Each structure stands twice: as C-alpha cells, then as structure tokens.
Amino acid sequence: MRLAIDAMGNDNGPPPIIRGVREFLGTNSDAVVVLVGDRDRLDPILAAEGLSKSPRIELVHASQVMEMEDGVAELREKRDSSIMRLAKEVKEGRADAMVALGNTAAAVGAATIMLRLLPGVRRPGIAVPMPTRRPGRPCVVLDMGANTVCKPSHLLAYGVMASLYAERVLGVESPRVGLLNVGEEKGKGNESLREAFRLLEASPVNFIGNIEGSDIFAGTCDVAVCDGFLGNVVLKAVEELASAMSDWLKESLLSSWRSKFGAWLARDGFKVFKRRVDYAAHGGVPLLGVNGVCIIGHGRSSPEAVKNALRVARESVKQRVNERIRDSLAAFSASQPADGAESD
Amino acid sequence: MRLAIDAMGNDNGPPPIIRGVREFLGTNSDAVVVLVGDRDRLDPILAAEGLSKSPRIELVHASQVMEMEDGVAELREKRDSSIMRLAKEVKEGRADAMVALGNTAAAVGAATIMLRLLPGVRRPGIAVPMPTRRPGRPCVVLDMGANTVCKPSHLLAYGVMASLYAERVLGVESPRVGLLNVGEEKGKGNESLREAFRLLEASPVNFIGNIEGSDIFAGTCDVAVCDGFLGNVVLKAVEELASAMSDWLKESLLSSWRSKFGAWLARDGFKVFKRRVDYAAHGGVPLLGVNGVCIIGHGRSSPEAVKNALRVARESVKQRVNERIRDSLAAFSASQPADGAESD
Numbered sequence A, B: 001m002r003l004a005i006d007a008m009g010n011d012n013g014p015p016p017i018i019r020g021v022r023e024f025l026g027t028n029s030d031a032v033v034v035l036v037g038d039r040d041r042l043d044p045i046l047a048a049e050g051l052s053k054s055p056r057i058e059l060v061h062a063s064q065v066m067e068m069e070d071g072v073a074e075l076r077e078k079r080d081s082s083i084m085r086l087a088k089e090v091k092e093g094r095a096d097a098m099v100a101l102g103n104t105a106a107a108v109g110a111a112t113i114m115l116r117l118l119p120g121v122r123r124p125g126i127a128v129p130m131p132t133r134r135p136g137r138p139c140v141v142l143d144m145g146a147n148t149v150c151k152p153s154h155l156l157a158y159g160v161m162a163s164l165y166a167e168r169v170l171g172v173e174s175p176r177v178g179l180l181n182v183g184e185e186k187g188k189g190n191e192s193l194r195e196a197f198r199l200l201e202a203s204p205v206n207f208i209g210n211i212e213g214s215d216i217f218a219g220t221c222d223v224a225v226c227d228g229f230l231g232n233v234v235l236k237a238v239e240e241l242a243s244a245m246s247d248w249l250k251e252s253l254l255s256s257w258r259s260k261f262g263a264w265l266a267r268d269g270f271k272v273f274k275r276r277v278d279y280a281a282h283g284g285v286p287l288l289g290v291n292g293v294c295i296i297g298h299g300r301s302s303p304e305a306v307k308n309a310l311r312v313a314r315e316s317v318k319q320r321v322n323e324r325i326r327d328s329l330a331a332f333s334a335s336q337p338a339d340g341a342e343s344d
Helices: A015-027 A039-048 A072-077 A082-091 A104-115 A152-168 A191-202 A228-253 A257-265 A267-277 A303-318 A321-335 B015-027 B039-048 B072-077 B082-091 B104-115 B152-168 B191-202 B228-253 B257-265 B267-277 B303-318 B321-335
Strands: A002-006 A032-037 A057-061 A097-101 A125-130 A139-142 A176-180 A206-211 A223-225 A284-288 A293-297 B002-006 B032-037 B057-061 B097-101 B125-130 B139-142 B176-180 B206-211 B223-225 B284-288 B293-297
Touching: A002 A015, A002 A082, A002 A303, A015 A032, A015 A039, A015 A303, A032 A039, A032 A082, A039 A057, A057 A082, A072 A104, A082 A097, A082 A104, A082 A293, A097 A104, A097 A303, A104 A284, A104 A293, A125 A152, A125 A228, A139 A152, A139 A228, A152 A176, A152 A191, A152 A223, A152 A284, A152 A321, A176 A191, A176 A228, A191 A206, A228 A257, A228 A267, A228 B228, A228 B267, A257 A267, A257 B257, A257 B267, A267 B228, A267 B257, A284 A303, A284 A321, A293 A303, B002 B015, B002 B082, B002 B303, B015 B032, B015 B039, B015 B303, B032 B039, B032 B082, B039 B057, B057 B082, B072 B104, B082 B097, B082 B104, B082 B293, B097 B104, B097 B303, B104 B284, B104 B293, B125 B152, B125 B228, B139 B152, B139 B228, B152 B176, B152 B191, B152 B223, B152 B284, B152 B321, B176 B191, B176 B228, B191 B206, B228 B257, B228 B267, B257 B267, B284 B303, B284 B321, B293 B303
Parallel strands: A002 A032, A002 A097, A032 A057, A097 A293, A139 A223, A176 A206, A176 A223, B002 B032, B002 B097, B032 B057, B097 B293, B139 B223, B176 B206, B176 B223
Antiparallel strands: A125 A139, A125 A284, A284 A293, B125 B139, B125 B284, B284 B293
C-alpha cells in the first residue's frame, strides 16, 4: 500500500510530519509513504532523522506551497504546489491515498479537481467522528465545512456516504442516521431541510429522523447530517470548548497544594479521561465523495496526529470505502426516478 | 420589586420552584414573588413549606398548563394557562418581570403576544451567556432559538440588544460584537450574512467582524450574533458536550482506587472547575426585544437554578435593560435612512 502525504502542510514545518511518518512505518510494515514537497527542504531533514536511505519512504518534488490564506483560486495558479502534486499521485495511480494537512479549502479543492467526484455525488463532504456517551461508538458529523450551501440531494448523499463510512471504517452495524435540526418533529426547519428529510426517509439508510445538537454527543445516533456551514460552526465551537474545559480543569486543580497532590495521585484516571475526549486521536478525517481516498488533518498536527492520519488513510484503503460508496450510490441512483427538478 | 414566575413550568412539579423562590427571598429583601399557577395544587405545597402566610409571596390562579409538546397554536386556546397569565401580570403592570420555565416556544410566544415587541424590533431573541477563556467575561450568544429564520435586520437588532445586555447586566465595557460565520474574511457566508455584516459595520455597536465557532469560548468577543437555527444547534451541542465531559471525568477518576483517592483530595479544585463550567449558574436567560423583562429557564431547574433565574430577572429590572434597549434602538433608527427595501 502506498500512502502519499503533504510534507509541507504543517505550521511548524516538515519535521513533525516526518517524525509521524517514521512512527507510522514502525508499526505498519505493509506500507510505503510518499512525501510530497520541496526536495531541498526535505532532504536534509530526512538525513537528520536517518531516513534518507529508507526503502519505504519516497520523495516527490513540488516547487510550490499553498499558504494558509490561499483560496481555491490560488490552486489554479499553483499547479506545482505540494497539495496539487499530492492529489496527482492518487489520480495517476502512484498512491492509494492522500493525506492533506493544513489548508482545508485547498485540500478539498485539489482533491475535487484532480480526483473528480464519484458518480452521483455533487459535492464532497468532510466527515468528522465525535466521541459520544456510548464508549467506542462515535457519531460521524458530515459535512464540517467542504460545502457551506447544501441542496437536499447533497444532504442525502452525505447520509449515504457517512453511513457507509461508519459501517465500514468505524465498525458500526446499521448506523443510525439523523438530520441535524432544531427539534425532532418532522416539519422542523426550512423547506430544504424538510425535502432532505423526505429524501433520507425514502433512502436505504437507517434514518432515525431529525436530531438536535445534543444528539451528536448523547449516543443516540451514529451519523449527523448537516450542511457545511452548520457543521463548521458547531465543530469549531465544540473543539474549542473541549480544549478550554481541559485547560480550566488543569488550572482549577493547581489552585491548592492538596488539590495538586490529589490530581497527581489521580493521574491514571486523567489519562483515561484524555483518551476519551481527545479529538486529535483520529489525526485526520475523510473527505467523502471524491474518487479516491483523501484524509484531511490539522495544520498543527503533532507526530502522533500525523501517524494517526496515516492510519485512518490505511484503514480507508483496506476497507475499500470509496468503492463501496460508489457501488452503493450507483445502486441507489438506479432505483430512483430520474431527478430533473434540481439543477447542479 | 415584583417578580412573577410560572409555578407550573417544572418537570418535577411546583416544589423545586417554590423552594427556589424561598431561597431567593431569603437573600433579596426588596422583592415580592408572584407565583402563577393552579391554586389547588400550590396552596398545599406552600403550606407544607410553611410559606402560606408569607407577605412576600402572592398567588395568581391559572387553570391551564402548557405541556412540553404544546406549540404556539395551543397558546391561543389556552388563554388561562400559567404562561399566558404570567405574561399578563407584566403586561398589566402588576409585575416588573416574568420568569418562564419549561416550554421555551410557549414562553417566547406568550411574551410576544402579551408584551409586544419594542419599537424597531421585528423578532425577539434569546441571549445565552457562555463561559469563555477570560475569567468572569462571558460571551453572549443571541439568538438561541426564538427565531430560526433571520433577516439581516433581525441580526442587526440582535447585535444592538445583546451589546446593551452585555454592557448593562454583565458589566462589559464596550462589548466586542462578532457575527458567527465560517471564517473571518469579510465576504464569508451567504448574501443574508454579508448584508448583516454591512448593517452591523454601520451600526453604533463595537463590531469586530465575522467570528468562528471557536470564538464563542476563546474570549475574543463578548457577543456572538447568529440566527436561532444555528444558535440552537450550537448551544444544545456544547451543553451536551460539557455535561458528557463532566460525566466522563467522573467515570475516569473512578477507574482505580488511587485515582479515586486522589480525586477526593483534589475536591476543592474540582469545585473551582465546576463553578467555571456550570451552565446552570445563570439559572435563566433573557428574551430580548419584547416590551418587558422576560427570563427563560429550564424545565428541570433545581431550586438553585430557580433562585438564580429570579436573580437575573431582578438584575435586568434594576439595570433598566429594556428601557435602555428601547432608547438605543430608537436613537439608532432615527439616525438611519428609511428602510423600505426589506418587508417584515
């Protein structure tokens, strides 16, 4: 298996990525990692890490880099950027998956331009697994920001894709799919949401109806479908809250010596807690709907997060998620009457 | 000062409300509380609590109750419901503020029907103060669900009202007002959000531009303006996450005896943490934009939450928040060209 990664997509430069790659290769003997980026910058780092001669690390040169402030327009100008080269590796069959770090809009754009969309998909979506009250049973929120203006048919495809992802990669049997709304009653939300409700109801997914924001964490559903605007605001809010709560907990426990000592004694308990809450544990999240495996990670990924993003990519390739999504969408489309009412 | 409260709006019946009222009166000697509800049910509870003869508790009879599943349509049929009677007490000047518990849609509906809106306000909004990384400096999120379909002018009024609330009741000087969006750049979001951006930019509030979900907790703004759909989903999600994280922390610390003992030693630190996170601490949140003080609390409020909701009501009356919002909106409207473009 060959996994390609954007070696330039880290706020702290390539070293954390290269260390993550080494950690990943240490525990995954079946994989080769293709580093995509500026050869002149990467060579000395590989040498310093003693990886220059590794037969399982390859280097693909890219002369340009997409900056964090670059938008999709800059993608067309930066054809030799690491993110475009990365997507090209998958497009031309030299890699089985791409791991993009950093600029999310650039990653979505490059993957869409290079890999194209799966038949029946009009917009790709970023799927983010969140921890829930049911241990080991995450809730996949889709879309977290690839597509901020969604039509009902986009939401339908999100439900189908996230359901397959939850089943195949996360091991959830018959995932319960909910539509994120302001109340559980059928008529809630605007006309677009009501139409999405009808489409999901008629689809083969295990649709449980409208859900509320609390259901993401309550353990009452396995997939939460929403447009990228809502998903983006919600996920950024909960990520910051979780991080702030962890910091407040630390500060509060340092407020007295006795409390500090107690916290030290309880350190194993805190480790259990941290594992349960840690959003970085997945390392990367899949962009679903493009014709190829694309995993998106943070621009400030630690080596561990990079390792985990590669692990998610490997799992997606092994589980043939994209092929299954493609087949499932094709079977579903074939069973539907021709859809002429909705353009794009 | 006379504060009226819906004595029927608790999932566990009137007793927690009546206990909260007693606690509130114990520390606020300048207030009289008017209980609105079924006299036959309330009399024996007041007697059991030894409050029958209290000169600072009055009872107003209401023969009907709005159930949790009742919508605004039922309000018109249940003219003698406790929530309608409650709003009537304020409307007819027999109370300075209403504290509604339970069915939020009913509370918004009753307040809007009875009290009417302030001049220049087209939709009321629920303002929820959230804890932030800056101790003692909350971020007011408005609207959390009174108005799920917002026009730009509604968002403008939300910015003005929440800014005044943050300044007058929460004591924030020159509150920084942000517009909840998927990125900070000026052009983000749909046309409605871009128009709201322009209106807020031209308004007298201290508008800092677009903000992201993370800014609610980051301490970067004091007011986050959004439509009631977004606000509802975000606030329900973060409320459940905060509650789940607290439970996961408890469970994790019980995972070993050493950790359990450590947590016991650190109990004061956890108390500090709890105070910082506790969403129930405010007890109730204001419905802004109606012509009277209306505080909305949970249907499962504890006596402490009821006490705090009454405290918020008292503070709002004392700070003359509504008068100030009315004056400020009037001054602002007078400075604007006539608005003919937008109906309703």
